[in-house]
Amino acid sequence: MSALPLPPTRVLRWAVPLLAALVLFPWVAEPYQTTLFSYGLVMAIAALGFNLLLGYTGLLSFGHSAYFGVGAYAVALIVKYLHVSSLEVFIVGGILASAAVSALFGFVCVRYTRIFFSILTMALSQVLWSLAFKFFWVTGGSDGLRVPTPSLLGTHIDPGEDKMTYLAHRYYYYVLVIFVVCTALMWVIVHSPFGKALQAIRDNETRAEFVGVQVRHYRWVAFVVSGTYTGLAGALWVPLNGLTTPDILHWGFSGEIVFFTVLGGFGTFAGPIVGAIVFNYLKTFAVGYTVYWQMFLGVVLVTMVMALPTGIMGMVGRLSQKWRRVPAP
């Protein structure tokens, strides 16, 4: 965080109109665009969780695909074994499973920092990825598991109702509400005494110890919160996608989470949200436009890091500061 946080009144000044625009979005956009935006919001929840570790605690995880995948597979296994299709049950299952796995993995990982932490998180996510392949009678192997369109607050998709319309309206609003709650909750966490302690650990681990912060324990709590957010995103993503496969457990997907957080700017609270939404559109565009979409995204990332090291929101912040300094004519 390279600058002082905005006061709540200034946050509300731009958050309220933005929220109004998000509420109106399905009424002005095509269902496909709204569904695409739902994907972006889901990824933004994952990015918020990821950035609690990277931006606020100073730990770069290359294994967040594990928690996203655990959230998604928890939902798929609930459908497969419990024959339940309620999104509320999916969410509770996804949260509990990802919290349990991140608590276990975090216990091991937070003993290390820097490159050792990154490698360890990546290695553990690869263990889950290989398990998803090997235990194919449970996980469906490379074919994955299908997840039907869920019921929302007890209401099912109407007979004859187009699935796309359902996802673009009711599901979109459901995701939007959860996104808003998650964003507000994360805003409180990073501005809480606990959040300040995490930032202190990021800035100076030794000094943090010497003001009484129990560094390893706080890192673990941050890790669990971060993993749970990402798991929740996985649980919301799988009904949108209709299918979960081992691909989302692979470290390459962890790289995508890192990518969109860096793209938006991990030095700001809103950066990862913006990055996730922009990346989602960018990837969809690139995949539809060229078979070399991965190369295209690679070039974008290299350009971003070189030209805008503070990401989109870092650049917006600098421009807005510059604009405010220009005297009125």
Added chain:
Amino acid sequence: MSLLTTGKLTKYFGDTHAVDHVDFTVREGEVLALIGSNGAGKTTLVNVISGLLAPDSGTIRFRDADITSATIHEKIASGIARSFQLVNLFDQLSALDNIALSIFSRQGKTRRLFALADADTEVRDEATGVLEQFGLLPKARMLAGGLSQGERKLLDVAVAYSLRPKLLFLDEPTSGVSTREKAPIMDIITQVVRSGGITAVIIEHDMDVVFTYCPRIVAMHQGAILADGTPEEIRNNEQVTANMLGTHRHA
């Protein structure tokens, strides 16, 4: 009355006797200077006492309790705090938040995830008061990383002071600042420490600072205590002058 005593405290790094069977006593309420040339073992002694390093042998007693094997957190809880030779701050937090974090930690509030730090007026007011005592109130909203070296040194001490310790170790509080800034910094530090009833141990190389502000001086050399006395006694100690103060006497 002694607040802290070490008995035959020892710390070796290979063949180097960084702290060599040191018997060291700090009396309650005093401002004591720990002097010595580079490598004398001053910082290592403080690192061992404060818990950054584990001793190889010997004992540390603080307020009549054996804290030799206590963790850093247990030592902080018992009333020991320290600042660092190289300024150790939370650079991307404001000066106010640096202080507030110490206060939150002291009050056990850093475990709170779902409460806004800024909404805790009790902590904010106390942090503001500390910044005022250290002359840093105009810089309250500035990021610590953006402060001048002198201000950072003061903030470093203020962060440790905010833990409300009984014993405060200050590792070279005026190093890296201009000669002109040293006296104002030491004036503030000693005034705050004395008014708070805090016992302070100051590691310092600048003999003018030591002789002006510290009524008792302990000199170290090659990991052992060479001399212990008043500024006058230290000035007249031939071993100390031979090892450390030669240049000072001619100045």
